[in-house]
Amino acid sequence: MAMLEAVPEVETNRPRRGGTLTLVGAGDVDHLDPALAYHTATRGILRAYTRQLVGYVASRDRTEAGRIVADMATEVPTVANGRIRGHGTEYRFTLRDGLRWCTPTGPRAMTAGDVVRGIKRLAHPLASSPGLAYYVATIAGMAEYRDLLAATPPGAIADRIADAEVRGLRAEGDSEIICTTSYPASDFLNMLALPFATPAPVEYLDHIPGSPELNAILAANGPYRVTRYLPGESIVLERNPFWDPTTDPLRAAHVDAIEIREGLSERRAHDMVGAAEADMMWDIQPLTEELPPLLASDDPRLEVCPAGLFSPYLVLNFASPVLADRDIRVALQYAVDKAAVARVWGGPRLNDIADQILPPLCTAHREFHPYGTAGGRGDPERARRLLAAAGYPEGLTLRLIFRDRDIHPDTAREIRDAMARANIRVELVGVSINELFSDYFSGGNDRWDMALTGWEPDWYGNNARTYLQPLFDSRGVGPDGDWGANFGRYRSAKVNDLLGAALTAADASVAGELFRQVEVEVLRDAAVVPILFAHQYWWHATTVRNWLPYPVLNGDPTNLWLADPRE
Incomplete structure (x- = not known):
């Protein structure tokens, strides 16, 4: 098939609110549960419906993109601000005011206990997190806690996660979290910026991580919530009505909804984006045979980003x-x-x-x-x-x-x-x-x-x-x-x-x-x-504005916007 001609992109710096961002791809997520999700494509969804204590900005600047910034926390712990103590082993966080869950039973305030619970459930013995090794090797008492859960009968795991403590994880009241590491670790904050370190509401303890039952009660603390998931077919995220944009320095949430259409051939997905029938590729990259003309014409729809690969x-x-x-x-x-x-x-x-x-x-x-x-x-x-x-x-x-x-x-x-x-x-x-x-x-x-x-x-x-x-x-x-x-x-x-x-x-x-x-x-x-x-290289339609890479590299769905069809 002949390559579709590039359409000149109309430049505008005026963010536009509204519309549905449509992504097309071939496969499915590995998991929607942030404790288990590891695939690169899945992290774009997690960016939209979850938040962590700290995170990364979406930026084309390499230095800026790798810098840890505050997300749910009021500030990034440092020695200078007194939030890193104990010769570099104690980290103190304060949650921002106004953080709320969107759950199937309604909204409620997010607490420090939810943050601790989210990290604890990474060690669930029936479905442990692929990122567990980072936290076991670093957080004081996490290895012993993992072994304790491993020796727990299946029927008692939920109660054990709820009641057993990890020496290095402590919630003080509803808004203070103290993390203690076994030794100084210069990259501990990077671990806390991973989606694995997403808070978990108490309802999650009733289900095995990653199970269909858990997927049915997914809670959101980001600007969007998962409203439909048909494995292998589609995922739909809509606005979280209980997300307060004044609490979130990382996500602007310009679009009203995000839809991922799955199960398409690489050629079909490529052509849909080229014809602006879809906005972005999701889990696949532009076809190899189409790259030479895209590169030769400096097509603005092609995004090439160093990725640390x-x-x-x-x-x-x-x-x-x-x-x-x-x-x-x-x-x-x-x-x-x-x-x-x-x-x-x-x-x-x-x-x-x-x-x-x-x-x-x-x-x-x-x-x-x-x-x-x-x-x-x-x-x-x-x-x-x-x-x-x-x-x-x-x-x-x-x-x-x-x-x-x-x-x-x-x-x-x-x-x-x-x-x-x-x-x-x-x-x-x-x-x-x-x-x-x-x-x-x-x-x-x-x-x-x-x-x-x-x-x-x-x-x-x-x-x-x-x-x-x-x-x-x-x-x-x-x-x-x-x-x-x-x-x-x-x-x-x-x-x-x-x-x-x-x-x-x-x-x-x-x-x-x-x-x-x-x-x-x-x-x-x-x-x-x-x-x-x-x-990494990605392709998007001319409808997409403010495409910015962040640590999973495909354009951050929480910061881009869609052009006005009249432009």
């Missing part, structure tokens, strides 16, 4: 006997033609060459290129010399696994062809995403040598933890233990020690220096091959 990169399997040799792992650093991969991923407008792990959006980032090559094109001759020194003058054969859809097969072929020039023969093994994680990453087997994958951080700004801890931490992992996202089963005592020090540093600048040392050590060990920092 460490993607793609190669995981190197330390269970593979041949990759036990560091010289071979280093040879792989020089064997990849990153520029060729960048072309597959849309070229320099849509990605940056990566020679390290922490991207520019991370506050701990400092540019360095331990295995950099001219233009990112690789150095096959140097790779061959390293292989020969390692005892492979005739080269070697390695197996590369990758997802068998989208642009991943083309990416794998570019890597294969580049490595062939370095005398490395690559066997390509395309698998489904389920096979990738269940049959290869979770098994600790040596049936693969390299894997093509990517990583997205859970928050912006002070987020070095979200890359380095999950991907390279091996503290407490036994030979047959759970390695989590450390897919290559990399283990380094020095990295573990540095991570421990970084995670317990109260000062963000100190933590940042320690995280950079972790990055240096991981790359010195050549545990992964960085390839690109991919950007």
Whole structure:
């Protein structure tokens, strides 16, 4: 199908109230319950109907977008304002006046106890939160509380959540919350800005997190409320009549309603936005084949944003006997033609060459290129010399696994062809995403040598933890233990020690220096091959005004508005 012609966008700075924002996509949410919701697309819905103590502004300014600001709290705790105490382990929050719930039984005031309850229910043993590890590792007493719930009979879980206390979570009256961490953590506020840390009304205790029964009683504390959810078909949010805009510095709520239409093909969704039959793409991005004309014409409907994506990169399997040799792992650093991969991923407008792990959006980032090559094109001759020194003058054969859809097969072929020039023969093994994680990453087997994958951080700004801890931490992992996202089963005592020090540093600048040392050590060990920092790109109709990215990147639905049809 021919690309629809770009329609010039009429610029206006006058916000317009009203209308229904229509988003179109292919899939469904993972969960509407904020305790469990983790998918990027779902977070746009959570932005609309939930609020947290602190949060992020929607902004095109990278620095501004990663800065923690007050949301439900009156101010962000700092040492200077006296709200961080105890050598950096005690955080005090005061709720704004006028915060109210919209529940199926009517409105009522939000309390500090609701905030505490929201974090406590993350440890529900029948449906624990994917973000639980952050809070268990940081909040004093959360690990013991998790273990207590795990030992509780199912019929008594609700009462146990209601009655059992967490040492590091305390509500004082209706408006004061005190959070105590086990150690200083420079990124604790970032954890509290995650949707996981959404308050929970008492009614939630009667239901298992994420269950259909809970979905039927979803309560809203943001500007919108979920009024209809037909799984796989549609989600509708309408105005929350009990939200007070004077209490909310982050959400303007210009549109009257938000409708997500699901189950559409990528082509159908793309064409609906191009023809202004829908306002925005939701869980899918513009079609790859349509990107060249969109980029060439600087179509104002295409939004390209650096996202902090460490993607793609190669995981190197330390269970593979041949990759036990560091010289071979280093040879792989020089064997990849990153520029060729960048072309597959849309070229320099849509990605940056990566020679390290922490991207520019991370506050701990400092540019360095331990295995950099001219233009990112690789150095096959140097790779061959390293292989020969390692005892492979005739080269070697390695197996590369990758997802068998989208642009991943083309990416794998570019890597294969580049490595062939370095005398490395690559066997390509395309698998489904389920096979990738269940049959290869979770098994600790040596049936693969390299894997093509990517990583997205859970928050912006002070987020070095979200890359380095999950991907390279091996503290407490036994030979047959759970390695989590450390897919290559990399283990380094020095990295573990540095991570421990970084995670317990109260000062963000100190933590940042320690995280950079972790990055240096991981790359010195050549545990992964960085390839690109991919950007996110989204497409919207000319009806959309004030499209602003925020930490999930697609335009913030609570701050954009729709053009007057007469314009």
